[in-house]
């Protein structure tokens with residue numbers, strides 16, 4: 001067996017009331033990066049109160065928008081420079097946690113703020129992080145897994161169509177991840193569905209795309225089983241504490257798995273769809289799902305079979321496993337109210353077809369790793385995503 005290193009946040013606290021761990025986190029000045037919904041829902045006040053009781057001074061930057069722009073992040077970093085925090089807290093969904101990562105990057109390395117997107121992508125990887133502030137991530141949605149990964153996704157609005165840009169630095173991996181199921185209680189059903197499906201995609205995509213590795217596969221398959229079983233309950237009854245806790249913890253497990261494996265074509269396509277049509281990330285994944293996974297069928301039959309068995313299906317062989325697995329996941333999407341295709345999602349056919357060529361190009365060139373599909377293959381996957389991929 002080859003030697004491997006497992007990348008995880010230094011401290012992971014999970015379970016009901018895990019946020020209390022903040023009291024013992026070393027520091028004196030905490031800068032909270034968040035959005036207005038978190039302020040309105042009382043999450044920011046709760047965290048600030050806790051920090052105050054622990055002897056911290058705190059400041060809040062609550063301007064993060066979905067798909068955060070460079071301007072927003074730079075605004076946060078400038079506030080950070082004035083406040084001089086020794087802890088930065090990303091509080092919210094994936095956008096807030098990603099924004100917090102890049103706010104710290106710019107706070108510690110302000111020279112990166114003036115770079116082009118390409119230069120930023122290259123140079124952000126190389127700098128050391130953590131000499132001014134530690135980074136604490138508190139997810140309030142159960143899906144992105146950003147609390148357990150070193151990647152931040154920003155939106156380049158200057159591009160046409162707008163594209164998602166990844167900012168990667170292993171030092172972005174949070175020093176502490178707090179996965180407290182008290183926070184996702186305020187998520188409305190459609191956000192629970194979209195973000196929960198994102199967690200499921202991290203798990204299943206990581207499991208199917210990567211070479212088998214014991215620890216990563218174990219995290220991925222357990223997270224997949226858990227989200228598959230408990231997400232419908234969390235969507236239909238947001239006050240179901242057990243369902244909320246199960247899905248919230250599974251989302252972090254899937255994030256750790258994806259951090260140590262990788263996502264694949266589902267995410268490559270979803271980033272283009274989400275950027276071009278302003279569709280929430282989890283939903284974009286759901287729309288790309290059948291088409292992208294169809295690409296892996298010929299090569300990963302055994303993994304499809306194993307995943308099908310993990311959720312209680314009894315396929316007779318690998319091909320049957322793939323059919324049943326994708327069928328079960330289509331039923332899950334129906335059950336939680338997510339459309340299956342771009343057509344069903346109400347996107348203009350002309351607009352979609354006009355953008356296929358550029359989305360196919362960007363899906364390959366903007367992927368974190370060398371693309372697994374050729375340009376022609378990618379184009380045909382986007383075509384399949386319009387009306388659904390035949391198995």
Ligand SMILES: [Fe+2]
Pocket residue numbers: 144198202267281
């Ligand atoms: Fe994702």
